[in-house]
Amino acid sequence: MTATQPGTRKSRRRDRAMVPEATFTSYYGRPIVKASPWTADIPAYLFLGGLAGASSLLAAGADLAGNTALRRPTRVTALVAILGSLAALVHDLGRPARFHHMLRVAKVTSPMSVGTWILTAYGPMAGLAAVAEAGRLLPRAVADGPVGRALPGAGRAAGAVAALLGPAVASYTAVLLSDTATPAWHDGRRDLPFVFVGSAAAAAGGMAMLATPTAHAGAARRMAVGGAVLDLAMSARMESAMGLSAEPMREGRAGTYRSAARVLTAGGAALAAVAGRRSRAGSALAGAALLAGSACTRFGIFHAGQQSARDPRYTVVAQRRRREAREE
Amino acid sequence: MSNHQDPATAVGYVDPPARKGFFTDTSVCIGCKACEVACKEWNAVPEDGMTLTGHSYDNSVGLGASTWRHVAFIEQPSEGKPPESPPNDDSAGAPAVGLGMPAMTRPGADTPAEERTPFRWLMESDVCKHCTHAACLDVCPTGALFRTEFGTVVVQDDICNGCGYCVPACPYGVIERREGPAGDDAVGLAQKCTLCYDRLKCDLEPACAKACPTQSIQFGDLDELRERADARVAALHGTGVADARLYGHDPDDGVGGTGAFFLLLDEPEVYGLPPDPVVTTRDLPQMWRGAALAAATLLAGAVAAFAGGARR
Numbered sequence: 113m114t115a116t117q118p119g120t121r122k123s124r125r126r127d128r129a130m131v132p133e134a135t136f137t138s139y140y141g142r143p144i145v146k147a148s149p150w151t152a153d154i155p156a157y158l159f160l161g162g163l164a165g166a167s168s169l170l171a172a173g174a175d176l177a178g179n180t181a182l183r184r185p186t187r188v189t190a191l192v193a194i195l196g197s198l199a200a201l202v203h204d205l206g207r208p209a210r211f212h213h214m215l216r217v218a219k220v221t222s223p224m225s226v227g228t229w230i231l232t233a234y235g236p237m238a239g240l241a242a243v244a245e246a247g248r249l250l251p252r253a254v255a256d257g258p259v260g261r262a263l264p265g266a267g268r269a270a271g272a273v274a275a276l277l278g279p280a281v282a283s284y285t286a287v288l289l290s291d292t293a294t295p296a297w298h299d300g301r302r303d304l305p306f307v308f309v310g311s312a313a314a315a316a317g318g319m320a321m322l323a324t325p326t327a328h329a330g331a332a333r334r335m336a337v338g339g340a341v342l343d344l345a346m347s348a349r350m351e352s353a354m355g356l357s358a359e360p361m362r363e364g365r366a367g368t369y370r371s372a373a374r375v376l377t378a379g380g381a382a383l384a385a386v387a388g389r390r391s392r393a394g395s396a397l398a399g400a401a402l403l404a405g406s407a408c409t410r411f412g413i414f415h416a417g418q419q420s421a422r423d424p425r426y427t428v429v430a431q432r433r434r435r436e437a438r439e440e
Numbered sequence: 441m442s443n444h445q446d447p448a449t450a451v452g453y454v455d456p457p458a459r460k461g462f463f464t465d466t467s468v469c470i471g472c473k474a475c476e477v478a479c480k481e482w483n484a485v486p487e488d489g490m491t492l493t494g495h496s497y498d499n500s501v502g503l504g505a506s507t508w509r510h511v512a513f514i515e516q517p518s519e520g521k522p523p524e525s526p527p528n529d530d531s532a533g534a535p536a537v538g539l540g541m542p543a544m545t546r547p548g549a550d551t552p553a554e555e556r557t558p559f560r561w562l563m564e565s566d567v568c569k570h571c572t573h574a575a576c577l578d579v580c581p582t583g584a585l586f587r588t589e590f591g592t593v594v595v596q597d598d599i600c601n602g603c604g605y606c607v608p609a610c611p612y613g614v615i616e617r618r619e620g621p622a623g624d625d626a627v628g629l630a631q632k633c634t635l636c637y638d639r640l641k642c643d644l645e646p647a648c649a650k651a652c653p654t655q656s657i658q659f660g661d662l663d664e665l666r667e668r669a670d671a672r673v674a675a676l677h678g679t680g681v682a683d684a685r686l687y688g689h690d691p692d693d694g695v696g697g698t699g700a701f702f703l704l705l706d707e708p709e710v711y712g713l714p715p716d717p718v719v720t721t722r723d724l725p726q727m728w729r730g731a732a733l734a735a736a737t738l739l740a741g742a743v744a745a746f747a748g749g750a751r752r
Contacts, residue, residue: 279734
């Protein structure tokens with residue numbers, strides 16, 4: 113029916129207090145904007161990119177501080193994560209064989225184009241930094257030769273460049289999502305980059321806590337806890353500022369992921385703060401929770417967007433309100 | 441780029457032809473779907489499922505990868521008097537005896553006039569809007585989407601890598617990645633109306649406009665179409681059709697006006713159109729600034745994480 117439909121969605125009471133029930137008209141309830149054709153590859157790509165970018169920061173810091181035990185796993189994490197991120201992105205393409213067409217142009221109006229170039233610069237640097245860690249595995253003759261001797265310096269330089277590009281790798285993906293007509297992604301545009309960098313820091317810190325002895329993981333713990341706090345605070349701020357499209361953030365599949373993200377991130381951060389320094393097992397458990405929480409954050413925001421695009425209410429009601437506010 | 445600048449000139453065409461577009465006057469659409477069929481025939485667009493939706497005469501449901509023209513059928517209770525009672529054909533003969541057979545009666549014949557619902561059909565042939573500020577074009581990371589010399593927006597099949605970014609970017613939900621049928625050349629690629637770029641190149645009008653038997657779809661120079669549309673709305677208002685309105689004609693709207701615009705008889709959302717579409721790229725400078733600030737926050741956080749250890 114095209115007649116005016118009262119809002120049929122059952123919202124929880126706490127939602128109703130914030131967003132009044134809206135009546136709206138649509139074409140047989142069909143979506144107006146199209147949901148992205150993206151699948152689990154894309155939230156995985158967002159998560160792994162964040163993990164890589166923030167890991168490079170930890171690695172460079174550890175390098176400068178002479179903390180080899182922290183530097184090694186974070187450099188390796190950065191490389192493995194960025195390769196995984198790239199693989200997920202290519203796997204998602206409708207025509208993966210044409211991935212290189214991304215390199216035909218550089219467009220500031222396309223966050224995916226900007227991101228491609230950031231990754232093109234970042235990936236080899238993260239790779240070189242990780243390869244430098246393999247120096248100790250080389251045969252004695254090679255390690256003592258010119259290549260072996262150049263490796264630590266090259267690793268340090270490449271790691272520094274990767275660390276400077278890492279924050280861009282972690283944050284541009286927020287613009288990638290926001291620059292769409294998907295209501296929940298576009299409406300969160302102000303706070304989403306901060307949610308993403310917070311989540312990235314929590315993930316990288318968490319991974320480093322898993323892989324590093326507690327005595328050497330102090331910086332990782334501090335980054336993890338700080339990132340978790342930033343993620344939780346900015347997520348809450350984002351939801352309260354989003355208006356109608358905050359609803360799909362709390363409902364359905366997205367709601368489940370978001371709840372899990374909150375519990376895992378808050379729990380992981382609390383455990384890291386309390387037991388992270390004293391207990392190796394506690395540190396590892398906290399790290400794993402933070403990693404999982406970061407992944408849930410990305411999957412939650414991804415699915416919230418998909419849900420908000422599939423229901424015409426989030427497009428029609430919000431736009432009508434905007435139009436009416438302008439006409440008044 | 442100014443809203444009122446010709447989009448072809450703005451992207452660097454020197455002395456391009458006049459901007460071309462569609463004016464779709466839904467008040468004369470009869471829902472014949474000739475446009476849908478003509479589009480598929482000319483552009484070799486595959487069928488998109490021969491299933492019935494069950495909610496109306498609309499079986500193609502909406503614009504998508506394999507529906508570049510779509511006729512919306514809106515069955516709507518209308519205001520005004522219910523239709524006159526039809527003459528009772530059985531009044532002359534003896535009362536019919538119920539044999540349990542399917543009856544051949546007119547719709548509504550068994551319903552008293554006062555219980556009948558006043559009703560109207562709205563039909564609208566929808567198409568890609570060819571926006572002045574096109575989000576799909578802005579976000580395309582390969583340059584597969586481009587602005588033609590006619591001011592329209594077209595996908596190059598041999599460049600598109602199927603990333604799908606244009607799909608959620610479009611505020612009208614037009615462009616889509618084709619998922620089937622297997623063997624089709626365009627599977628995995630973004631697809632939408634080209635405004636028959638190949639026909640325009642040969643001074644032909646687009647297939648849909650050519651096939652339209654009621655001139656509901658009018659093709660031509662956009663400036664002239666806008667004048668024609670203004671005159672048509674004024675004429676309809678003069679005959680008492682107060683709900684007639686134009687959609688997409690305003691160069692000051694959120695997408696800088698569209699190359700394909702419409703005369704509607706009800707609110708846009710009734711037809712499945714967004715009430716106040718905006719090209720999301722409009723907010724991009726603000727979004728990049730936010731991302732830069734967030735990146736700086738992460739960098740500062742990392743420095744603090746190490747400095748915190750040194751202090752202790």
